[in-house]
Amino acid sequence: MVESQSPHDESRAEAERARRRAMTASLLVSFLMLVGKLTAASLTGSTAILSDAAESVIHLFATGFAGFSLWYASTPPDVEHPYGHGKVAYFASAVEGTLILAAAVGIGWMAVQDLVTGADLRQLDVGLYLIGGLTAVNFALGTYLVRVGRRTNSLVLESNGEHVLTDMWTSLGVIVGIGLVWITGIRWLDPAVGLLVAANIVWTATGLLRRSVYGLMDEADWEASSALLDELGTAVEEGLIASFHQVRHRTSGDQVWIEYHLMFPGDMPIHEAHARSHEVEDRVDALFPDEDVHVTAHLEPRQHDEAHPDEHREPTDPLREVRR
Structure with a gap:
């Protein structure tokens, strides 16, 4: 007999499929961008286009690393990683940011050299057509990746999409610069655009x-x-719990880990306190409909709170407990 999946499990499975489709599209388009921009740079001799192509080389490598990170983050927790592997998403984002920064330094260096020595440009019309078509493809891909990343709470995809959109804006700047060179014949505009591209990538x-x-x-x-604290405060006002403290939470990829202490009247049966704790947990889980929520609740008698007035008191500032 096959057990049916809960709506939450089905939603997570669909999110995982959406992430894989988006990452596959990103990898395929990355190859297209690299080949197209290198071709345009070879035909035109433009530093701006070559700089754009150099950024695409970095993007291709970063996309491959992002694909690995997306797969690794989706693997279940194990003995060595009881909280799962979601943190790799932040590491992937850091690697991608570092690679983009390295590309910006290289672009800036090439642009300065061409400003000094002068640019040797040719077939600018062909280069403009190529870069224009590639820019349109990048805009569609970047928008798609960011939307899927936000919908499925994937930092890896969102970061990758932002990188693609950066590449798109870079290419758009190159188109404007090369177009001005083509129209005016002022060749130093080409490396000047390269410097602007570098500054945008650094940002x-x-x-x-x-x-x-x-x-x-x-x-x-x-x-x-x-x-989170407002929801717990509402539970206190409704008499569901007596008080709460020691609220902590953190996010790891699409998972949210929450810890708190709940206090109940000392004469309340444990099964009643446990049932109320589960009701609070359901309310907290509803605050994060798109994430996989893990709640750890510690149940205490109200008298314990009264015995430690300085250590256990209801928060008046909704963020005080988190700031401490």
């Missing part, structure tokens, strides 16, 4: 690195913290 890279550090350091999400 994106720092954003990815900053997000990675925040994730690896388990920085609190103030919006989620406020919603």
Whole structure:
């Protein structure tokens, strides 16, 4: 007899399939971008286009690493990793940000050299057509990856999509620059555009690195913290629990790990307190409909709270418990 999947399990399975489709599309398009841009750079001799192609080389490598990370993050917890493997998403984002930053340095260096020595340009019209078509493809792919990443709570896909959109804006800047060179004949505009491309890539890279550090350091999400504490406060107001404290939560990929202590009247039977704790857990789980929520609740008698007034008190500031 085959057991039917719960709606939540079916939703997670569908999210996993969506992630795999998106990553496969990203890998295929990355190869197309690399071949197309290298061809355009070879035909035109443009530093701006070559810089754009260099960024695509980095993107192809980063996409491959992101694909591995997406697979690894989806593997179940094991003895050595009881909290699962979701943190690899932040590591992948950090690697991608570092690679983008390296590409920006290389682009800037080539642009400075061409500003000094002068650019040797040719067949700019053909190069513009090629880069224009590739830019449209990148825009469609990047938008798709970001949407799927946000819908399935995949930092790997979202970061990869932002990288693709950065590549798209880079290519768009190159199109404008090369078009101006073609129209005006001012050749130094080509390496100047290369420098602007480098600056744009640095901005994106720092954003990815900053997000990675925040994730690896388990920085609190103030919006989620406020919603969680408000829900627990509502349970107190309704008399479902007597009080609460020691609220902690962190996110790892698409998983949310939550811990808190719940207090009940000392004469309440344990089975009643346990049932109320489960009701609170269901409410908390509903706050994160798209994530896999893991709640650990510690049940205490109210008298325990009264015996330690300085250590156990209801939070008046909704974020005080998380800041401590």
